[in-house]
Amino acid sequence: MNYWLMKSEPSAFSIEDLQRRPGQIEPWDGVRNYQARNMMRDDMAVGDGIFFYHSNCDIPGIVGIATVVREAYPDDTAFDPQSKHFDPKSLRERPRWFMVDVGFVRTLSRTITLTELKGDPALDGFPLTRRGNRLSVMPLSKVQWDYILSLE
DNA sequence: GCCAACGTTGGC
DNA sequence: GCCAACGTTGGC
Numbered sequence: 344m345n346y347w348l349m350k351s352e353p354s355a356f357s358i359e360d361l362q363r364r365p366g367q368i369e370p371w372d373g374v375r376n377y378q379a380r381n382m383m384r385d386d387m388a389v390g391d392g393i394f395f396y397h398s399n400c401d402i403p404g405i406v407g408i409a410t411v412v413r414e415a416y417p418d419d420t421a422f423d424p425q426s427k428h429f430d431p432k433s434l435r436e437r438p439r440w441f442m443v444d445v446g447f448v449r450t451l452s453r454t455i456t457l458t459e460l461k462g463d464p465a466l467d468g469f470p471l472t473r474r475g476n477r478l479s480v481m482p483l484s485k486v487q488w489d490y491i492l493s494l495e
Numbered sequence: 496g497c498c499a500a501c502g503t504t505g506g507c
Numbered sequence: 508g509c510c511a512a513c514g515t516t517g518g519c
Contacts (some may be wrong), residue, residue, distance in 0.1 A: 352505085375503095376514080399505050457506080475512040477504050 345386060346488040348394040348405070348471060349445070350479045358395045358407035358450055367447035368412055372420045373428040375440060379480040384415040384441045392488060393445060396471070397454075404456035405491065413444035455494050465490055 349371065351357065361369050374380055393409040417438035420428040433439035461472045470481040483491075 350505090403506070477513065479504085 344391055345388065346392045346394075346483040346485060347382075347387065347411075348396050348481050348483055349409075350396045350398045352399045353397045353406075354400070357397065358409075358447075361395070361407075361409065361445065361447045362450070364447070368444050370418075370442050371445050372418050372442045374418070374442065374479060375428065375430070376479060379478055380441055382480050382482060383443050386482070387411050387415060387443050389414060394483070394488075394491065402454055402456055404454040404458075404460070405451065406454050407450040408448040409445045410448050411443050412446035415441040415443050418442040451495050453495065455491060459494070460491070 353359075356369070361367060371383070374383060389411050391411040393411065394405045395407040395409050397403060397406050417435070418428070418433075418440040420426040421430040421433035421438065421440045422435055423429055428440075430439060457471070460466055460469065466472055466487065469483075469487060470476050470478060
C-alpha cells in the first residue's frame with residue numbers, strides 16, 4: 344500500500360465537493376505533468392491512501408483523506424476539444440494522459456497547514472515543503488503519513 | 496542538443 | 508496581483 348498527497352484548488356474542486364459527489368467518487372482528471380502521470384499510472388493501486396491538499400487558497404494545507412478506488416485509465420478530457428484539458432497530441436488509440444478515481448474517506452478535524460508542515464523538522468525533505476515544488480501528485484512514506492496524521 | 500521564450504503553478 | 512520556480516516548446 345502506498346501513500347500520496349494530491350493537490351486541488353478548492354475553488355475548482357474541494358474536499359467538500361468530493362464528499363457531495365454521487366458515491367463520493369471523482370475521476371482525478373486534468374493532470375498534465377509527466378512525473379505526476381507516471382506515479383498515477385504506474386504506482387497507484389486501489390486502496391492507497393491520499394491526503395487531500397487545498398492549494399492556492401487562504402489557508403493552504405491538508406484538509407482530508409481520500410483513497411484510490413480505481414486504477415489509472417485514460418483521461419478522456421484530453422480527447423475533448425471543449426475541455427480546458429484538451430490535448431490534441433493525446434489519441435484514443437495511444438492516450439498520453441491518465442487518471443485515477445478518488446473516493447472520499449473523511450475530512451480532518453482541522454486543516455494541517457502548509458505553514459506548520461514547512462516548519463516541522465520531522466518533515467525535512469518532504470516534497471511539499473521543498474522550495475519551488477509544483478508537483479500536484481507526490482508520494483509519502485508510511486512514516487510521513489502516520490506522522491502527519493498524528494498532528495491532527 | 497542548446498537555450499530563449501512562454502505558460503503554469505501556487506505561495507504570499 | 509505579483510513573481511519565483513520550473514516544465515515545455517520550438518527555432519537554430
